[in-house]
Amino acid sequence: MELALAVVVGGLYAAGVYMLLRRTLVKLLIGLALLGNGANLLIFTAAGLTRGQPPIVPAHATAPPSAVADPLPQALILTAIVIGFAVLAFALVLAYRVYKTVGLVDLDQIRESDP
Amino acid sequence: MNVWLVLPVLIPMLTGIVTLLWQRPRGLQRWASVVGATSLLVTALGLLARVWHEGILTTQLGNWPPPYGIILVADLLSAIMVTLTGVIGLACALYALASLDPARERFGYHSLYHFLLMGVCGAFLTGDLFNLYVWFEVMLMASFVLLALGGERGQMTGAIKYVTLNLLSTALFLTALGLLYGVAGTLNMADLARKIAALDEPQPLGVVTTLAMLFLAAFGIKAAAFPLFFWLPASYHTPPVVVTAVFAGLLTKVGMYALIRLFTLIFVHDVGYTHTLILIIAGLTMVTGVLGAVAQYEFRRLLSFHIISQIGYLLMGLGLFSPLALAGAVFFTFHVSVAKTALFLVSGVTERLRGTYDLKDLGGLYRTHPGLAVLFLISAMSLAGMPPLSGFFAKLSLVQAGLALGQYSIVAVALGVSLLTLFSMLKIWNEAFWKSPPLPTLMPGEEGSGGQDARLSLRLLPIGLLATVSIALGLGAGPLFALALRAGEQLLNPAAYIQAVLGGVG
Numbered sequence: 001m002e003l004a005l006a007v008v009v010g011g012l013y014a015a016g017v018y019m020l021l022r023r024t025l026v027k028l029l030i031g032l033a034l035l036g037n038g039a040n041l042l043i044f045t046a047a048g049l050t051r052g053q054p055p056i057v058p059a060h061a062t063a064p065p066s067a068v069a070d071p072l073p074q075a076l077i078l079t080a081i082v083i084g085f086a087v088l089a090f091a092l093v094l095a096y097r098v099y100k101t102v103g104l105v106d107l108d109q110i111r112e113s114d115p
Numbered sequence: 116m117n118v119w120l121v122l123p124v125l126i127p128m129l130t131g132i133v134t135l136l137w138q139r140p141r142g143l144q145r146w147a148s149v150v151g152a153t154s155l156l157v158t159a160l161g162l163l164a165r166v167w168h169e170g171i172l173t174t175q176l177g178n179w180p181p182p183y184g185i186i187l188v189a190d191l192l193s194a195i196m197v198t199l200t201g202v203i204g205l206a207c208a209l210y211a212l213a214s215l216d217p218a219r220e221r222f223g224y225h226s227l228y229h230f231l232l233m234g235v236c237g238a239f240l241t242g243d244l245f246n247l248y249v250w251f252e253v254m255l256m257a258s259f260v261l262l263a264l265g266g267e268r269g270q271m272t273g274a275i276k277y278v279t280l281n282l283l284s285t286a287l288f289l290t291a292l293g294l295l296y297g298v299a300g301t302l303n304m305a306d307l308a309r310k311i312a313a314l315d316e317p318q319p320l321g322v323v324t325t326l327a328m329l330f331l332a333a334f335g336i337k338a339a340a341f342p343l344f345f346w347l348p349a350s351y352h353t354p355p356v357v358v359t360a361v362f363a364g365l366l367t368k369v370g371m372y373a374l375i376r377l378f379t380l381i382f383v384h385d386v387g388y389t390h391t392l393i394l395i396i397a398g399l400t401m402v403t404g405v406l407g408a409v410a411q412y413e414f415r416r417l418l419s420f421h422i423i424s425q426i427g428y429l430l431m432g433l434g435l436f437s438p439l440a441l442a443g444a445v446f447f448t449f450h451v452s453v454a455k456t457a458l459f460l461v462s463g464v465t466e467r468l469r470g471t472y473d474l475k476d477l478g479g480l481y482r483t484h485p486g487l488a489v490l491f492l493i494s495a496m497s498l499a500g501m502p503p504l505s506g507f508f509a510k511l512s513l514v515q516a517g518l519a520l521g522q523y524s525i526v527a528v529a530l531g532v533s534l535l536t537l538f539s540m541l542k543i544w545n546e547a548f549w550k551s552p553p554l555p556t557l558m559p560g561e562e563g564s565g566g567q568d569a570r571l572s573l574r575l576l577p578i579g580l581l582a583t584v585s586i587a588l589g590l591g592a593g594p595l596f597a598l599a600l601r602a603g604e605q606l607l608n609p610a611a612y613i614q615a616v617l618g619g620v621g
Contacts, residue, residue: 020283025275032282039289046297073296076245080289083252087285090259091278097263098271113273115348115407115416 005045012038025095025105032091036084040077047073117174119165120187122158123197123236126151127204131229141220145212148225152208155232156201163194167598171605171615173242181242181616182303188242188616191602192445196239196372199449202584203364203456204232206577210460211357213573214467219264219355227264231257231361238369242616244295244302247373248288251337255281258366261358262350273353280346284336291329298322305616308380308609320384327382327389331396334377337370340430341399344423348407351422352415352472356463359415363422364456368448371429375444378433379606386436394434398525401427401532408539414462414472414547417539418455421498424532425451428513431525435516442603443512446596450497450505450588457494457581461487464574465547474543478552486575488548493582495544497589499537505588508596 012034019031047070055071057064095105104110130151134144166172171190175181189197208228215224234254241247259281263274296302298319299310314320336343347367351359374393382389404424411417428451432444464487465480466472481488497504510533517526588595605611 016286020279028275028279032279032286035283035286036289039286039293042290043293043296046293048297072302073293076292076296076302079245079249083249087252087256087259087282090256091282094259094263094271094274094278097266098275101266101268101271107275110272110275113269113276113349113353115411115420 001049001051002045005041005049009038009042009045012041023107025098025107025110028107029088029091029095033084033088036080036088040080040084043073043077043080117172117187119158119162120172120174120189120240123155123162123200123240124187124233126155126158127229127233127236130155131226131233134229135223135226138221141217144220144225148208148229149205149212151229152201152205152232155236156198156205159194159198159201162189163191163198165189166191166194167601171612173616182301182306185246186242186303186616187240188304188612189240190612190615191598191605192372192375193239195445195449195598195602196368197236199368199452200232200235200239200365202581203361203452206456206460206581207357207361207364209577209580210360210463210574213570214357214463215355216265222264224261224264227257227261228361231261231365235365235369239372242304244292244304244307248285248292251288251369251373252285254366254369255285258362261361262354264358265355267353269353273350276346277350280336280343284333287329287333287336291326291333294322294329295326298326303616304376304380305613309613309617311381311384312609314384323382324385324388327378327385328392330377330382331374331389331393334370334374335396337367338374338430339367339370339400339423339426340396341403341423341427344400344404344426347423348416348419351419352413356415356459356466359419360456360459360463363418363459364452367422367426368429368452371426371433371448374430375433375441375606379436379441380609380612383609390434390436392434393430394522394525397427397430397434398528399427400424400430401528405532405535405539409535409542412474412546414465414474414477414543415459417474417543418458418462421458421536421539422455424536425455425498427532428510428529431517431529432513434525435513435520435522436607437516437520438600438603438607439512439519440516440603441606442596442600443509443516445602446505446512446588446592446599447509450509450585453581453584453588454494454498454506457490457578457585458498460574460578460581461491461494464571464578467571467574469552474546476553477547478550479548481548487578490575490578490582491548492544493585494578495540497585499540500533501537503589505585505592508589508592512596512599 016031016034019027050069053069055069133147166189174187176185234250237250339347401424404420408417408420429444432440497506500506500510514526
């Protein structure tokens with residue numbers, strides 16, 4: 001199962017980097033979103049997968065049984081998803097404002113502030 | 116719960132909330148901003164005094180013991196960086212009172228500014244790598260909005276580059292975090308240091324070196340190292356100059372702090388490879404930064420390239436990996452942030468007086484405003500490394516550390532870059548202050564009413580404060596360098612850090 005997920009993560013990273021290098025601003029943002037999702041899935045996979053066990057200690061127990069899912073990477077991913085969502089929302093509005101202000105979405109032509 | 120560790124995060128948060136809620140009267144918002152920045156500086160000095168006397172301080176958030184909970188840790192490096200945040204925060208808050216246009220103030224500039232300071236202080240004080248990611252994101256979001264606030268054309272184009280590359284750096288950071296958790300099973304910095312030091316088979320150690328390189332790439336983008344720095348000169352000169360000054364003084368230094376923390380505490384098993392690579396990157400950063408600066412004629416862009424060049428010196432201190440080198444890096448961080456912020460604020464004043472940032476159109480400021488010329492000279496000569504200002508002692512310690520370790524090539528590069536830095540500072544002096552002004556382009560009425568003079572004095576006040584700090588750092592370099600040396604020795608002693616964080620748990 002880790003192998004399949006690793007392939008998916010690799011595919012997400014590859015697609016993300018490919019989209020980052022496109023000419024249009026919107027494709028750039030899609031690439032950033034794909035990269036963020038790839039990173040989240042990577043955290044999930046790298047921490048070890050457990051089938052069918054929620055990361056919860058059973059009632060009246062003081063310690064989790066040995067086969068419970070690891071809750072920490074799930075918490076990390078949730079945080080990362082929320083942060084990624086907020087940043088993506090900002091980036092989308094920024095892209096819209098760039099289009100309204102500069103009038104272009106072709107990144108090769110948006111070069112005014114380059115040194 | 117050690118309140119000294121929580122206050123540097125709590126005070127800017129409360130100031131941000133207050134300035135967001137109390138929009139009117141405007142004067143209240145401005146005074147809340149200055150009071151918040153002043154109390155942050157006072158708290159930071161108190162924290163520094165506590166850490167100097169009592170050693171590494173820790174506090175457990177929510178009373179969850181490490182390594183299961185998140186802890187805040189203040190060793191000397193963190194305390195010095197929080198003090199730096201206080202100094203830069205106060206200076207730029209004062210400058211913003213005089214220079215900010217009402218539209219930006221109305222849309223929440225002050226609260227964004229304090230949330231930025233909160234993110235920076237949180238990043239300096241945390242003892243957990245994922246918490247570092249969260250504070251980096253807080254700081255980054257505030258910086259995105261500050262960069263774009265105002266919606267001018269230049270800001271928008273600069274913002275795309277800034278946002279894209281910083282988000283790429285975030286994705287790399289997350290990648291490295293996930294893989295590091297898979298290798299070590301923890302993200303608490305002290306616990307990571309202990310677990311990685313205990314690895315002895317070659318296979319996981321190879322993975323750990325790979326992860327070190329991933330972290331170097333992620334924080335290298337944030338710290339503007341070679342060849343990852345091209346977002347900086349493309350975006351830093353676009354927002355209002357007070358925003359640029361804060362960015363120049365703080366944001367790259369947070370990336371540098373993260374690199375220092377990781378490569379002295381956690382990734383120390385393969386110093387021959389990792390730190391030599393950091394030295395090579397340092398040399399290239401120094402050279403490309405200063406060569407970029409030499410070619411510029413726009414005031415802020417020139418200073419932006421200098422930020423990159425000075426980051427090279429900090430990387431050199433990290434790469435040399437000796438107590439004197441790390442002490443030099445700590446001292447250099449403080450000195451360069453103060454000098455750079457002062458220089459950016461000077462460029463703001465020249466723009467106010469002459470209406471342009473283009474060096475070719477400036478001139479004659481020495482005759483009309485000698486006070487400004489003196490303030491510029493102090494900061495510029497400090498940056499270039501003239502005794503008795505702070506830059507001299509900072510560069511001297513790095514050069515001495517390099518010579519003691521036999522790294523002659525990096526020392527030669529550092530000295531050559533220092534000469535070129537002096538050249539470009541003199542270029543600014545010649546163009547903006549010394550030469551007679553070209554045919555009058557536009558001179559907004561600067562000889563004017565008392566109101567104009569008052570606002571000009573309010574702009575000069577923070578520059579004067581920063582110049583005083585520069586002089587004090589230089590004249591008081593003896594005891595202050597002893598502080599930096601103790602910080603450097605603490606950095607090279609991870610056992611003390613681990614003991615302070617984990618050993619104190621019952």
